[in-house]
Amino acid sequence: MKILNEIKFTFPADGRNESLARTVVSAFSAQLDPSAAEIGEIKTAVSEAVTNCIVHAYRGTSGKVEITVRALEGNILYIKIHDSGCGIPDIEQAMEPLYTSAPEEERAGLGFAVMESFMDKVTVRSIVGKGTTVTMKRKILSAQNDT
Amino acid sequence: MPVIIDTEENTVIARLSGEIDHHSAKSLRDDIDLAIDRHHPKQLVLDFDGVTFMDSSGIGLVMGRYKSIKPYGGSIIIENTGAQIKKVMRLAGLDRLAVIK
Numbered sequence A: 001m002k003i004l005n006e007i008k009f010t011f012p013a014d015g016r017n018e019s020l021a022r023t024v025v026s027a028f029s030a031q032l033d034p035s036a037a038e039i040g041e042i043k044t045a046v047s048e049a050v051t052n053c054i055v056h057a058y059r060g061t062s063g064k065v066e067i068t069v070r071a072l073e074g075n076i077l078y079i080k081i082h083d084s085g086c087g088i089p090d091i092e093q094a095m096e097p098l099y100t101s102a103p104e105e106e107r108a109g110l111g112f113a114v115m116e117s118f119m120d121k122v123t124v125r126s127i128v129g130k131g132t133t134v135t136m137k138r139k140i141l142s143a144q145n146d147t
Numbered sequence B: 001m002p003v004i005i006d007t008e009e010n011t012v013i014a015r016l017s018g019e020i021d022h023h024s025a026k027s028l029r030d031d032i033d034l035a036i037d038r039h040h041p042k043q044l045v046l047d048f049d050g051v052t053f054m055d056s057s058g059i060g061l062v063m064g065r066y067k068s069i070k071p072y073g074g075s076i077i078i079e080n081t082g083a084q085i086k087k088v089m090r091l092a093g094l095d096r097l098a099v100i101k
Helices: A016-032 A036-057 A091-095 A111-118 B022-039 B056-072 B083-092
Strands: A003-012 A064-072 A076-083 A121-127 A131-139 B003-008 B011-020 B043-054 B075-079 B098-100
Touching (some): A003 A016, A016 A064, A016 B022, A036 A064, A036 A076, A036 A131, A036 B022, A036 B056, A036 B083, A091 A111, A091 A121, A111 A131, B003 B022, B043 B056, B056 B075
Parallel strands (some): B011 B043
Antiparallel strands (some): A064 A076, A121 A131, B003 B011
């Protein structure tokens, strides 16, 4: 699919940057004319993915999160969130709703479930010890649907 | 100030504001738990009127407070949630733990 526009940004996996990351993606998505509901859902999905990098990938350590955002032909928003953290040994289990490896931090185990319900397509690739890449796609319908 | 806490008889009311994510949830959790420990309320009201964004960290926050209030026989009432927040709560089946208004 043809890439119409693209940005990349990298930031330390620090909780303070959760808000920054979703705000940047939401600002980029404005060119696709999303509705307020679509913006809210995109921000939530990004927030979940970035939180996973901080809470899980770099647990107790530090590292960088790299985000690529693209506007694709057909008014599709593409988001890739990459970390070089610990990796996920069992992706299927990690994506199971309510499964969490961090209950003591009050994680609900819903990160991937939220991403999957708010985006059209979510793909997770992970290598233990190397890192994880989450890619998400969402066709932006139009702000005209806003009520 | 991300949360203002009021107490009335057997009720603790937490008026949340701003964005609830993993980063901000921690201080909200500490502030609300402090009020629960102090007042042992029968009811906890979480007012989301001022909340502009919430991800699944907010679900963890509500589930955790359910655990905090349970020893006192307490229940949770969630008020003034916007459409995006309601969607996340519904996804989590939070209506089984709390009354969502």
